[in-house]
Amino acid sequence: MKYFPLIWATLWRKKTRTLFTLLSVVVAFLLFGMLETVNYAFSHPGAGSAGADKVITTNKYSIVLSLPFADLQEIRSVPGVTDATWLTWLGAYYQEQKNFVFALPIDTESYFNVHQHELTVSDAHMKAYRSTRSGALVNVALMKKFGWKVGDKLPIHSTIWTQKNGSLDWTFDIVGTFDVTDPKQANAQAFTVFFHYDLFDEGRSFGKGTVGWIEARIDNPANAAAIAGKIDALFANSPNETKTQPANDFAMTFLKQVGDIGFVLRAILGAVFFTLLFLTGNTMMQSVRERIPELAVLKTLGFTDGQVLALVIAESLLLCLFAALIGLGLSYATLPIIGQALQGVQLDPVALIPGLGAAVLLALIVGLPPALRAMRLNIVDALSGMH
């Protein structure tokens, strides 16, 4: 610690340059934090307990391909499955494409049985929903976001399902709201709208009698893999082979439709850090080059080669870690916003921890060459201006 004032003062020797370097590292680590938490969420889909007691069955080859409705009964017959329901993704938005709405046609009875401990709906709203064929139950957060009220008409546009009249627009009556019992799942359901499967199946112009996927509640989460295997075995070698996985994995598979997210994120981060290496490395080299006489004076005063090396490395570490902490702190602050933008994906701050390791690595890579140069400095040559 006694060297800290010296290192800190040296770091700010050229304030403007240090400030700009610091800002570039902050931005890089802000980006790192944002992307890495998303990447972590996609590569650790099983995190959290919600959905552990459910498995989801989709078409083996793509979740955009449907399953026969008849599969439902066979899945219900699998030992360990206590109940099952079916859904299809409407692929909808409200007014503008940016207003994503996770609209799901559901079978009311079976859906609320499977999710009985996860969702809360007032008796009055549930009664109204059951009795209104065009009714929709909307998540309270979504109601608030768009300023909707019970009794409003809800026109949404599907990007997949046309009605018999050729229209992609579906209109519902908001008859009630629902909320989640676990606040941790609030983001996951923040865009959801439920409406009646019968209305959807009768109204759509194609795909009748099929379902998007089947959700099954199981008696013991520990048996999820075995039950999933049994379900898939039922449909092996059939025209509609299935892929069954725990509910959390499914959520991520659903979002991964856009591509290899991990690769995309790492490619972006790789480009950012590659650029950062040159930028910060150049700053450190320049900084040491300018201070050669000062470093020679330190050696003259009795600082050893190793101590001079350590001072330059410490300077690099201080710069990178200080900036990384700011950047990661800012990215932590943005997690709720990103989570919401990703349709409620749960982002775990634990993914930020490797950022500190990356900062140390960056500091060593950019700090080591100038530190070695400083260490090898010949005092006589440096003082006479020959370096």
Next chain:
Amino acid sequence: MSEAIVSLRNIDKRYVRGKQSVDVLQGLNLDIPKGDFVALMGPSGSGKTTLLNLIGGLDTPTAGEITVAGQRLDKLSSGGLSHWRANHVGFVFQFYNLMPMLTAQRNVELPLLLTKLSADKRKANAMAALTLVGIADRARHKPNELSGGQAQRVAIARALVADPMLLVCDEPTGDLDRKSADEVLHLLQILNRQHGKSIVMVTHDPKAAEFASRQLHMDKGSLLEAGAPA
């Protein structure tokens, strides 16, 4: 005669730059008694600074023996020389060589970072050194806020703060006006006479050399003569 603080025997120093080899010092012998104030004079390229660097442990001879403060410097490793310098010698340069981003007090504290002294003790010692050179009131100022004479006093305080036996000064007044130069030289004289510091000073300035107790003249890598004590 008092005990020698600096003893050089048959010193050769050769610099090799690429394919060129330059003999700077040849067969040099010198004894500097403890408590002496020696002015090293001579034309540019005569080997004064090279000799000073050898005495200060900044460089090692190509051949010969150097003993300073009882230590054979030619036998020490790079790390050993660093530790020796930290404990036995203080340096004063022509251009002060202060850290521009540190205050005078922090500059003076630098050699004490290598000791086990507490922060408070380091600060107290630094202030004592600044007081000794008469510039304690500028302790909070950075080098660019000081005049040349003041900056050189800070540099002298830094050289003194670890209480070395020997001060090595390379043209300490070369960048100062006459008045400031005389003040700095007078200060060095006080440190020599009242505080017992041995001083070896390289200078081109005959007036500066008059402050020393002995003048040594060099030419082409050899000592020519020893001047009479002032």
